[in-house]
Amino acid sequence: MEPVKRVRVVDSVSEKLVRAISEGRFDAGAKLPPEHDLAETLQVSRNALREAVRQLETMGIVTVKHGDGTYVNRVTGNSLVTRALQFFTLGGTTLIDLVEAREAIEVTAAMLAAERAGDEEVEALLRLVGDMDDLITSPGEYVEKDFAFHVMVVEASRNQVLIELFSTIQDILMVQLRKIMELYGVTRESYGYHRKIASAIADKDSEAAGSAMRDHFTKVAKPYVAKIVNDPHLNSGGEGPT
Numbered sequence: 385m386e387p388v389k390r391v392r393v394v395d396s397v398s399e400k401l402v403r404a405i406s407e408g409r410f411d412a413g414a415k416l417p418p419e420h421d422l423a424e425t426l427q428v429s430r431n432a433l434r435e436a437v438r439q440l441e442t443m444g445i446v447t448v449k450h451g452d453g454t455y456v457n458r459v460t461g462n463s464l465v466t467r468a469l470q471f472f473t474l475g476g477t478t479l480i481d482l483v484e485a486r487e488a489i490e491v492t493a494a495m496l497a498a499e500r501a502g503d504e505e506v507e508a509l510l511r512l513v514g515d516m517d518d519l520i521t522s523p524g525e526y527v528e529k530d531f532a533f534h535v536m537v538v539e540a541s542r543n544q545v546l547i548e549l550f551s552t553i554q555d556i557l558m559v560q561l562r563k564i565m566e567l568y569g570v571t572r573e574s575y576g577y578h579r580k581i582a583s584a585i586a587d588k589d590s591e592a593a594g595s596a597m598r599d600h601f602t603k604v605a606k607p608y609v610a611k612i613v614n615d616p617h618l619n620s621g622g623e624g625p626t
Contacts, residue, residue, distance in 0.1 A: 393428060393432045394432055394435045394436045394439060395436075395439075397426055397428055397432055397433055397436035398436040398439050398440055398468070399468075399469065400426060401416075401436060401437070401440060402440065402445060402465055402468045402469055403469060405445065405456055405465055406465045406466070406469060410456045411456065412456055412457065412458040413455060413456060413458060414455065414456050415453045415454065415455050415456075416437075416446070416453065416454040416455070416456070418453070419433060419434065437454055439563065440468070441454075442523075442524060442562050442563070442565075443468055443559055443562050443563070444457060444562070445457055445465060445468060466555070468559050479560070479609055479612065479613055480606075480609060480610065480613060482553060482556065482557075482560070483601065483605050483606055483609050484606075485549075485553065486550075486553065486557065486601070486605070487597075487598065487601040487605070487606075489538065489546055489549055489550050490534065490537065490538065490550075490597050490601070491594050491597045491598050491601070492541070492543075492546065492594070493537055493538040493540075493541035493543065493546050493550070493597075494537055494541075494581055494584075494585065494593040494594050494596070494597040495590040495591070495593055495594035496540075496541035496542065496543055496546075496590075497537050497538075497540035497541045497585050497593065498584055498585045498587075498588050498589055498590040498592075498593040498594075499588065499590050500540065500541065500542045501540040501585055502540075505536060505539075505540045506582075506585060506586045508536060509533065509536055509537070509540075509582045509585060509586070510582055510586060512529050512532055512533045512536070512578075512582075513533070513575075513578055513579050513582045515529045516529045516530065516533070516571075516575050516578060517575060517579075519571070520571045520572055520575055521571070523565040523571055524562075524565075526565060526571045527558075527561045527562050527565045530561055530565070530574065530578070531554075531557070531558050531561055533578055533582075534554075534557070535550075535554065537581065537585070537597075538550045540585070560609070563612070564605075564608050564609070564612070570604060570608055573603075573604055574600070574604050577596055577597075577599055577600035577603070577604060578600070580592075580596035580599075581593055581596040581597050581600065584596050
């Protein structure tokens with residue numbers, strides 16, 4: 385038998401809501417039941433439900449209209465709903481494995497991008513870094529640029545195997561990035577490493593690009609994913625693991 389996974393209450397509630405949406409129990413554009421009724425149905429505190437809804441709003445799955453209610457966004461079954469389900473059903477070890485796999489792919493990709501990126505790709509990376517600087521206090525928008533940055537670095541490597549490997553995990557990566565940015569506010573810490581990576585690629589300094597990408601994983605990505613995995617009380621509404 386498989387061991388029972390320790391899952392944060394908020395993550396468990398989020399997964400149940402996403403699954404209900406994916407199964408068509410709440411159609412696109414539909415309004416979710418009132419908070420009190422939904423919390424009673426799920427048998428969780430209203431605080432835990434509120435945090436779960438906020439998590440799904442950060443992921444782009446629902447929209448909260450204050451004073452009105454929470455509405456399901458028009459997303460296809462192949463987009464954020466699927467990504468979120470994949471994310472919430474991953475065990476803690478698998479999440480750490482995912483970050484390690486990303487590091488293996490992206491450090492090499494950054495080094496190759498420094499050697500192979502064209503002028504347009506370099507300019508695009510620098511523009512993304514500039515946009516990220518402007519969005520440091522807006523994690524919901526920042527994460528879109530962050531994601532685009534990583535995709536572009538891998539594509540600029542011109543290595544088709546790395547590109548294919550990265551494509552198999554990038555959907556879950558997007559959900560992971562959204563969750564990390566919202567829960568921990570790491571935009572300021574993350575920004576500096578992205579700037580170093582882009583500058584090294586622009587300078588065609590392969591060693592510096594790889595080093596900056598490795599530092600990004602060692603000092604930002606890995607520690608924050610570890611916090612998600614190891615601390616079930618983080619943002620859990622005080623209810624601990626389930």
